[in-house]
Amino acid sequence: MKIIRFHKIGGPEVLQFDRVDITMPKDTEVLFKVKAFALNQADILFINGMHYTQPKFPSRIGSEATGEVISVGEKVTKFKKGDIITTIPFFTNTYGVQGEYATVPEQYVTKVPKGYSFEEATSFWMQYLTAYYALFHLGKVKQGDYVFIPATSGTAGQGALKLAKEIGAVVIGSTRTSDKKEFIKELGADYVIVTNEENTLDQLTKISGSKGIKFVFDPVGNTSFNQQYMNALSYGGSAAIYGLLGGTFPEFPILDLVRKNTTLHAYSMFNFVCNNELLEEGKKYVLNLIERKGIKPRVDKVFDFKDTIGAYKYMLSNKQKGKIVVTI
Structure with missing residues (x-):
């Protein structure tokens, strides 16, 4: 699979496309084919070495993505192959979602809300x-x-x-x-x-x-x-x-x-979603609000996967009025 990684600290120029083998999910992990992922200011801090989570090189990047489940670990209970899911942002040195496939622990995965596009579904949790x-x-x-x-x-x-x-x-x-x-x-x-x-x-x-x-x-x-x-x-x-x-x-x-x-x-x-009780509380509140009010995030601009670095440069321009999304 092709993924976005970086091998040293810097700006968007340090990001590159790397090809790596797909690994099967273990335990509570969910492997999915990425349809869209969103960029965040936290990603900029991460590649600059200014986020409280420090990268271990070569490092994947990103925590918001939407896609189709391909396989699940043996301890996964809530998701199965074919489910359309979106991820809740969290930061570790192990996971990253910006690429053709991604793996995320089950607790940071939810079904896509009804009526949400892939672009919208990757844009609301953060x-x-x-x-x-x-x-x-x-x-x-x-x-x-x-x-x-x-x-x-x-x-x-x-x-x-x-x-x-x-x-x-x-x-x-x-x-x-x-x-x-x-x-x-x-x-x-x-x-x-x-x-x-x-x-x-x-x-x-x-x-x-x-x-x-x-x-x-x-x-x-x-x-x-x-x-x-x-x-x-x-x-x-x-x-x-x-x-x-x-x-x-x-x-x-x-x-x-x-x-x-x-x-x-x-x-x-990230200091709240690492607590399972607070994570579940936040999930319930946001999904309930979406169901009751029909709120949707504003997507400012959508880039193609091959233009991911351009999407990061656009983020640095501060011209956007909503989420910056990359589709695959």
């Missing part, structure tokens, strides 16, 4: 689960709370917006330039701040008033929170920093946190 655990386990967000989602047009930001609005929170989105302002409004944000044109802290304070911002879902990292939202957080409020779009790791402002009893969480969805 988006919604990343938002789910952050909003409800860390942020304790509830109806009427103010939630700030920087870089809202990103896929995780879109997921957080949908889930926060579903429970009746007031969502404030942001974008660096006005190009995506109307798009974020169309997604359902109550307010949108253009950070290159407006003072973010002033706008957050004005919008939330004396109540303050209960929770921030922050993919930027670096020190932006000091200038943009720390002083707008409510007493006891919190933020989850789950990305590194700013390019550098943040330094935590201890005194500011103590003064307002606020919390900055260094957050990854």
Whole structure:
């Protein structure tokens, strides 16, 4: 089979197509023929050596894919040959799904939701689960709370917006330039701040008033929170920093946190889905929401397998307004 691998740290240029033998699944593993896979910012961090999971070379890559089951291990109980499945993202040094075939442990596999295409089915777990655990386990967000989602047009930001609005929170989105302002409004944000044109802290304070911002879902990292939202957080409020779009790791402002009893969480969805009880809870919530509301992820652009490296370069352009998917 042909797969995407990398043999050294770097950007998309280190990715290459390698041919390797297909190995049969063992124990609780599921082997499937990949129809589509999705790209994530976590993949960029992984090949750059900046993800908390470090690669072992040569390393496969990717954790979101959809396809048809070819074979299952002897301990698999929920899936069989011919099932159409999609994977829940998790990170290890052993598995990777970007290629013609992939193998994933059974607990990270689900059936494709009714009415979902292959492209849609490979695009929703990372988006919604990343938002789910952050909003409800860390942020304790509830109806009427103010939630700030920087870089809202990103896929995780879109997921957080949908889930926060579903429970009746007031969502404030942001974008660096006005190009995506109307798009974020169309997604359902109550307010949108253009950070290159407006003072973010002033706008957050004005919008939330004396109540303050209960929770921030922050993919930027670096020190932006000091200038943009720390002083707008409510007493006891919190933020989850789950990305590194700013390019550098943040330094935590201890005194500011103590003064307002606020919390900055260094957050990854992967630290939740490794717990089987929390994994099942997240699965149930998201699938129930899909069934009740018919929500679907937005797919921005679809690339052919041979153009996978081009898909990664497109991701780095930050032009996308949804998921980037590769089909085989």
